[in-house]
Every structure is written in structure tokens, then in C-alpha cells.
Amino acid sequence: MCHSTDSRPPTAPGAGEVAEHGLAELTALDGNTFLAYRATPAAPNGSNVVLLPDVRGVHPFYRELAQRFAEAGFHTVALDYYGRTDDTNDRDDSFDWAGHFAEVTPEQVRLDAAAAAADLRERNAGPVFSVGFCFGGSQSWRLAASDLGLAGSVGFYGQPKLVTDVVDELSAPLLLLLGGADVATPREEFLAFAERLDEAGKEHELHLYEGAPHSFFDRSFGEWADACDDAWLRVREFTARNAVAVSA
Template sequence: MCHSDDSRPPGPPNPGDVAEHGPIELTAADGNRCNAYRAKPATPNGRNVVLLPDVRGLHPFYEDLAVRFAEAGFDTVAFDYFGRSAGTGPRGEGFDWQQHWPKVTPDQVHTDASAAAGALGDGPTYTVGFCFGGSQSWRLAASDLDLAGAIGFYGKPKLVADVVESIRVPLLLLVAGADQATPQADFAAFDQRLTDLGKPHELHVYDGAPHSFFDRAHGEWRDACADAWRRILDFTTG
């Protein structure tokens, strides 16, 4: 995990740098109750982040990452996908996400992301997603959410294909060069389609990096993590 100071290597977050952080519960428009984690910055930069986790849901990594974003000045909420089928509860290493993840739909993600965004303060809001959440972050760029941009790590372009023409905010695509889940040709085709449609976007491929390099393999990919963190900060500065 990369530190909010882009000159420092990955390491544990420093909760002393945030005003407040901890678990909350969101209630979406359809009545779904879901786990979330809120981190408020001690020194706000006026921008917000909605974090979309990978298939594990609100794994502790994303709670720590919410704190990281708050350290950098972002009012941040990370939310879980599985309230409808698993209820609220911890999503640690023992959580059986495999039985719940196939039940999650893009419409449900949109509804829950809207609740997360509604819990944040005023100012531009960005989505940041990982793996499944990366795809969903890019999809939300075509939604009615009031976003300033959508960031995704890894992701699957095929999960965004049906909404590409409706994308209305800039995208940042951070791609693992050795991703075993998605062929590089898929990202190249996605990049070309976005270009052909005139959709503002940035794509960066980290050569040799594996899928989930930013979260599960960050210890081996410090330079890639640091570069991705800098790109996120640049992208959200506008």
C-alpha cells in the first residue's frame, strides 16, 4: 500500500494524521444496509473518494486505504458489496466472499456507491476501485452520480463495454502488465475505443506487475505502487 506522501515507500497508515476514522453503516435507496468505513482528513483538500473494493468486499486493506486517502486530504468512504446476501459483519480472511460475489449486480453497486457518496462532504468526488471494483468504478463514470472522475486498478474492460458510449467523466486506468485475469489486448482495445469516442482517459501499464500488485503484492512492487499513487494524486488534482 502506498503512502499519501508519494516520496515515501509503502507502510502502515498513520491514523494520527486524520481527524476521525472508523466503521459506519450505510442505508441505500433500496433499503440495503451495508458495511462501510469512513475516514475524515485532519487537513481537507476539498475532494472526496468513494472506494470500491475487490471481490473480498470491505477487507481490512480497504479500511487502511481509506485512512491513507484521508491522510492525503480526501474525505473517504469505502463500502462493502454484500449486505443484501451476507448482512453486515466483518470481511476478514475468513469471509466466504465466493458465495456472495456472483449475486452482486452493477445496479446494486451503483445504489450503494450513491449512498457512500451521499455520506461525504461537498466538493468533487472520485471513485477508486480495484479488480471487480475497478470495473465498477469505470462503469460509474457513465452513471448519474455526480463524479469528477473514475479510477480503476486492473478491472475487466468487458464489464464496461455496454456503457462506454455513455461515459461522461475522465477515467484513469492503472493496469498490471502481467495480469493473468485480463489479456493486455483487452486493455489496448478498451483504450482505443475510448480514444475513438473522444472520452478523456489516461492508461498506464506497469510492465511485469501481477494482478493485485497494489494491494496483495505491494511489498514486491513498491516503485509501481508509488508511481500509481502519484498518478492518483495528479489525476484528482485536475
């Protein structure tokens, strides 16, 4: 994992700490019971994060990332996509996600994300943001067009083609973060997507990290530490700004 090198001191007692964290089970409105991972901050900042992983589901990386969000003050729930086809909680590198991924639909993700958002709101009444990676990045942006009432949606290297059909329905601002050398989703697709968002009058920010590969944030690419740090800062600035906008 690319870790932030932010050395600013804590702003309140408990800042930088996690009160509790661990696996949980949530149930969506369609009856699906699915794996999730909760992380509760010791010093809440007032906001919540629904964390949408890549195709690996609640892989150990995303459990650690949920804790990192909690350390930054966010009540966080990372959700898993495979409750309808797999009843285990084993999501390490041996998990055969490919055997389940083809069955996942955007509507299923919306239902599970709604359950995660509801779980967060039971614990903290503040604004809810979605943050996703790769497949989860695309789904995070899509959720800005849903009925979840999100304050904003963040996506790392998602696929714009999975979102273009709902652009007109987007009701929350987007943050798009991508690597300039991402061969999975070329920059041309993102630039075209940003133009489409402009045409539709949708609020968004696009940041491209020159030379950075796909998954630069969620892999151990030490040479991209600066990009990781900047992306982490932009996520916190985006959520802080839009949390204020929601409460204003």
C-alpha cells in the same frame, strides 16, 4: 500493502493525519443497509473518494487504504457489496465472499455508491471521485456513466468487458492502471478498450506497469514498490487535476 515513499513535507497543519475513521452503516435508495468504512482527513484537500474494493468487500486492506486517502486529504468512504446477502461486518480473510459475490449486480453497486457519495457530500461539498480495485475497478469506471456526477473514475486492473456496454454514456474522465503481467486481464483487452474510448471521444489515461502482476497495489509485493508509488502519485495527480477542472 504497498506504501508510498513520498517524503515531501506536509503542506498544512494536520496533513498526513486522519481526524477520525471507523465502520459505519449506510442505506441505499432500495432500502439496502450495507457496511461501509469512513475516514475523515485532519487537513481536507476539498475532494471526496468513494472507494470500491475487490471481491473481499470492506476487507482490512481497504479500511487501511481509506485511512491512507484521508491522510492525503480526501474524505473517504469504502463500501461493501454484500449488505443484501450478509448481515455481518466480518470481512477478514475468513470471509466467504464467493458465496455472496454471484448475487451482486452493477445496479446494486450504483445504488450503494450513490449512498456513499451522498454521505460524503453531507460532510464535504467538493468533487467526488470513485477509485476501485479489480471488480471494484470495473465498477468504478462504470460509475462514470451513472448519475452520480463524478469528477473522475479510477480503476486498478478491472475488466474492460464489464464496461464496454456503457462507453457511450461515460461522462467523467477515466484513469486505468494495470500490471503488464496481469493474467486475469491481459493488456490486449485494455489496449482494445483504450481504442474504443478513443473512438467514442472519451477522456482517459492508461498506465501499464511492465512485469507487475494482478493486484500489484493491494498485496504485499515489495518488489513492486516503485509501481505502487507511481500509481499512488498518478491517482493524486488525476484527482487534483480534475477537481480543478470541475471547479473552473
